[in-house]
Amino acid sequence: MNQQYQDCLEACKKCLEACNHCFDACLSEEDVKMMADCIRSDRECADVCALAITAMQSNSPHVREICGLCAEICESCADECAKHDHDHCQQCAEACRKCAEECRKMAV
Amino acid sequence: MNQQYQDCLEACKKCLEACNHCFDACLSEEDVKMMADCIRSDRECADVCALAITAMQSNSPHVREICGLCAEICESCADECAKHDHDHCQQCAEACRKCAEECRKMAV
Amino acid sequence: MNQQYQDCLEACKKCLEACNHCFDACLSEEDVKMMADCIRSDRECADVCALAITAMQSNSPHVREICGLCAEICESCADECAKHDHDHCQQCAEACRKCAEECRKMAV
Amino acid sequence: MNQQYQDCLEACKKCLEACNHCFDACLSEEDVKMMADCIRSDRECADVCALAITAMQSNSPHVREICGLCAEICESCADECAKHDHDHCQQCAEACRKCAEECRKMAV
Numbered sequence: 095m096n097q098q099y100q101d102c103l104e105a106c107k108k109c110l111e112a113c114n115h116c117f118d119a120c121l122s123e124e125d126v127k128m129m130a131d132c133i134r135s136d137r138e139c140a141d142v143c144a145l146a147i148t149a150m151q152s153n154s155p156h157v158r159e160i161c162g163l164c165a166e167i168c169e170s171c172a173d174e175c176a177k178h179d180h181d182h183c184q185q186c187a188e189a190c191r192k193c194a195e196e197c198r199k200m201a202v
Numbered sequence: 203m204n205q206q207y208q209d210c211l212e213a214c215k216k217c218l219e220a221c222n223h224c225f226d227a228c229l230s231e232e233d234v235k236m237m238a239d240c241i242r243s244d245r246e247c248a249d250v251c252a253l254a255i256t257a258m259q260s261n262s263p264h265v266r267e268i269c270g271l272c273a274e275i276c277e278s279c280a281d282e283c284a285k286h287d288h289d290h291c292q293q294c295a296e297a298c299r300k301c302a303e304e305c306r307k308m309a310v
Numbered sequence: 311m312n313q314q315y316q317d318c319l320e321a322c323k324k325c326l327e328a329c330n331h332c333f334d335a336c337l338s339e340e341d342v343k344m345m346a347d348c349i350r351s352d353r354e355c356a357d358v359c360a361l362a363i364t365a366m367q368s369n370s371p372h373v374r375e376i377c378g379l380c381a382e383i384c385e386s387c388a389d390e391c392a393k394h395d396h397d398h399c400q401q402c403a404e405a406c407r408k409c410a411e412e413c414r415k416m417a418v
Numbered sequence: 419m420n421q422q423y424q425d426c427l428e429a430c431k432k433c434l435e436a437c438n439h440c441f442d443a444c445l446s447e448e449d450v451k452m453m454a455d456c457i458r459s460d461r462e463c464a465d466v467c468a469l470a471i472t473a474m475q476s477n478s479p480h481v482r483e484i485c486g487l488c489a490e491i492c493e494s495c496a497d498e499c500a501k502h503d504h505d506h507c508q509q510c511a512e513a514c515r516k517c518a519e520e521c522r523k524m525a526v
Contacts, residue, residue, distance in 0.1 A: 121238045127234040129234075134229060137245060138370045140476075141364065145357055151464075152350075152438040155383075159383070160379065170371065215323065226368045248367075263459060263491075271483055275480050343448075
């Protein structure tokens with residue numbers, strides 16, 4: 095795999111894991127209703143991270159544009175997760191922020 | 203695209219749509235907590251239907267095995283959705299049943 | 311499902327099918343080497359169409375931005391497919407153009 | 419994330435990367451035609467690994483059945499890749515074998 099993608103790939107993998115874990119944990123919370131927007135964001139963010147990972151690993155033609163979208167969606171998922179005090183939300187917010195930052199560098 | 207896949211493809215497309223719609227609608231219900239298992243099943247079923255659609259359309263080597271798994275997951279998602287009276291759940295249960303039936307024929 | 315998405319959804323479904331079919335058919339051509347870029351584009355375009363379909367059907371938070379990326383990738387896949395005389399490439403080019411057009415309307 | 423999934427997750431992540439890299443590298447080989455079946459297997463195997471990763475990370479209802487299918491597809495992709503002397507094919511074959519083994523443990 096292309097070496098230049100390594101940091102971004104690593105961040106996307108961690109973000110995918112954090113989003114999927116947060117999705118699962120939100121659905122097991124006492125007050126699921128309060129987590130509805132977080133559940134939506136987690137799924138969307140996981141899906142775009144998975145797309146970005148495959149694009150980077152397979153040297154896909156529009157890898158920069160895909161990372162650009164991933165940055166935007168990660169930023170927004172971070173904002174949503176940051177509103178909630180649960181550990182899984184706080185950890186997801188942090189993984190999303192880091193991923194947005196790395197994806198933005200790739201997108202240039 | 204291979205003609206033999208047409209009925210199964212059509213059922214998978216309808217099931218993907220029903221599951222994604224049910225996912226969205228469950229997250230907007232008054233009592234989201236009661237819908238937590240349905241939300242999980244909807245996402246999983248949508249993901250495997252998307253995989254089956256791509257496998258059939260691209261003539262993928264293990265299309266039969268993928269359809270076999272899709273049948274199993276659709277059947278289970280139908281059982282979960284059927285427990286709830288919401289229209290979106292009842293419609294999703296029906297689309298899942300039909301999809302399970304068509305996928306089972308493909309899997310043979 | 312939200313009614314406003316119908317035309318775009320329909321175009322994305324047709325484009326997903328055309329790209330997956332073209333991917334399969336390119337790999338069965340006599341001169342596969344000449345089709346290498348087309349095979350890459352087909353996979354990328356199919357993946358982003360699948361993401362857009364799920365985003366529209368599940369009323370995903372960034373559906374407009376996802377459709378915007380889909381428009382860009384479809385346009386580029388159409389350009390690549392249009393270079394080749396095979397029926398599957400010409401049909402894929404047409405499905406990609408139509409999808410790019412509908413996705414661009416959604417992205418506004 | 420559930421601790422019991424760690425070894426299998428790690429193997430699936432490596433297999434996803436190896437398959438996507440092999441897909442890219444096969445398309446850049448001098449004799450692409452000879453790699454056509456490998457390209458098909460790589461894409462299918464990457465897609466099912468991505469599904470398995472998300473299923474494990476989000477504690478998906480049918481995670482065992484998904485890992486069972488993943489084991490089968492990885493085994494077959496390993497067989498195909500092993501036929502070719504290219505480094506990327508040999509490395510992919512090894513990653514697929516390891517992933518098949520871990521997925522089989524999960525599937526029980």
